[in-house]
Amino acid sequence: MLASAPLSAWKHTCRARASLPRAAPAARALAVRQRQRQRRPGRGMAAAPRAGASDVFVLDFDGVLVDSEPEVSTSAFDAARDYWPAAFASADGAAKEAVLQGLRECRPVLVRGYESMVMARLLVERPGAAAGILGGWEELLPATLEAWGEDWLTLQRSFEEHRAGWLDRDRAGWLACNTPYPGVFEALAACEAPFYIASSKAAHRVAALATGVLGVPLAQDSPRLFCSLLPPNEKKVEALRAIEQRPVCEGARLHFVDDRLETLKAAVEAGLAGRWGLYLADWGYCTEEEKAEAAALPGVRRLALRDFLELLKWGLVAGVDDGCEPTEEEVRGGVK
Numbered sequence: 001m002l003a004s005a006p007l008s009a010w011k012h013t014c015r016a017r018a019s020l021p022r023a024a025p026a027a028r029a030l031a032v033r034q035r036q037r038q039r040r041p042g043r044g045m046a047a048a049p050r051a052g053a054s055d056v057f058v059l060d061f062d063g064v065l066v067d068s069e070p071e072v073s074t075s076a077f078d079a080a081r082d083y084w085p086a087a088f089a090s091a092d093g094a095a096k097e098a099v100l101q102g103l104r105e106c107r108p109v110l111v112r113g114y115e116s117m118v119m120a121r122l123l124v125e126r127p128g129a130a131a132g133i134l135g136g137w138e139e140l141l142p143a144t145l146e147a148w149g150e151d152w153l154t155l156q157r158s159f160e161e162h163r164a165g166w167l168d169r170d171r172a173g174w175l176a177c178n179t180p181y182p183g184v185f186e187a188l189a190a191c192e193a194p195f196y197i198a199s200s201k202a203a204h205r206v207a208a209l210a211t212g213v214l215g216v217p218l219a220q221d222s223p224r225l226f227c228s229l230l231p232p233n234e235k236k237v238e239a240l241r242a243i244e245q246r247p248v249c250e251g252a253r254l255h256f257v258d259d260r261l262e263t264l265k266a267a268v269e270a271g272l273a274g275r276w277g278l279y280l281a282d283w284g285y286c287t288e289e290e291k292a293e294a295a296a297l298p299g300v301r302r303l304a305l306r307d308f309l310e311l312l313k314w315g316l317v318a319g320v321d322d323g324c325e326p327t328e329e330e331v332r333g334g335v336k
Contacts, residue, residue, distance in 0.1 A: 063259035063284030071177035076116030259284025273299030
């Protein structure tokens with residue numbers, strides 16, 4: 001709500017916004033900047049004494065900034081084929097492509113890397129197993145490991161060794177299998193607000209990808225990286241609590257963007273929704289059911305990619321945080 005602006009100015013801003021075509025990004029950006037100034041008068045003066053930021057972002061990596069699915073799925077298939085050669089003896093050509101497609105479909109329920117090896121074997125042995133994996137992975141995974149007589153730590157070591165070998169042999173090829181989502185590279189380059197990365201991925205891989213793919217040079221021991229956060233629900237909540245204690249967060253609006261709904265629900269249950277803006281990245285690895293659930297979940301906002309890019313730039317999403325009525329296009333996109 002534009003509490004700081006006179007009612008006449010607020011109506012004028014909304015009328016101007018209603019007449020602003022979506023195809024004019026420069027004019028739209030100017031309108032967003034003007035609304036920001038109306039919403040937060042004296043913001044710069046208030047922040048100056050403590051040198052604090054206006055906004056601070058904590059961003060998940062896979063499924064928010066970078067699409068790592070091709071690399072993870074390829075690594076899973078190759079590692080599983082090496083680990084269970086008999087099971088994969090005929091898995092080539094069209095059969096391999098079917099398994100890779102199944103791994104893409106199952107990505108929303110993947111937590112630890114080794115799980116993708118198990119998924120790959122299931123998809124080889126039971127074509128069409130993707131629906132069962134998506135619908136009951138928490139129960140299916142331990143039951144499958146027990147039936148196969150496998151230990152998850154052994155599988156995890158095998159998976160990690162395979163990925164490490166690929167990175168060592170062909171760094172350029174490995175990086176090429178991890179692509180930024182459209183507009184993310186440019187948005188991060190232009191982002192003036194401090195941001196942290198919170199990921200279940202290992203720090204050395206996040207650092208390599210941030211530097212080589214996103215153009216954000218980060219060392220693996222950077223204080224901006226919170227990595228190997230497993231289990232993700234518990235550890236990411238701990239990371240958010242740690243980050244919000246840092247001086248840069250004093251007086252700032254805090255934003256956490258993740259594509260894993262269960263992690264966001266854990267943040268709500270931990271009481272973080274009052275201090276943090278919690279956003280589900282609907283372009284990432286989440287199902288249609290999760291997107292619908294997030295849209296109705298108090299404390300969590302479903303975010304489209306274009307709105308995420310806007311959030312990084314302005315600290316708000318036009319049509320949602322600006323106090324104006326949404327356009328017809330924004331209503332169709334889920335803005336209320």
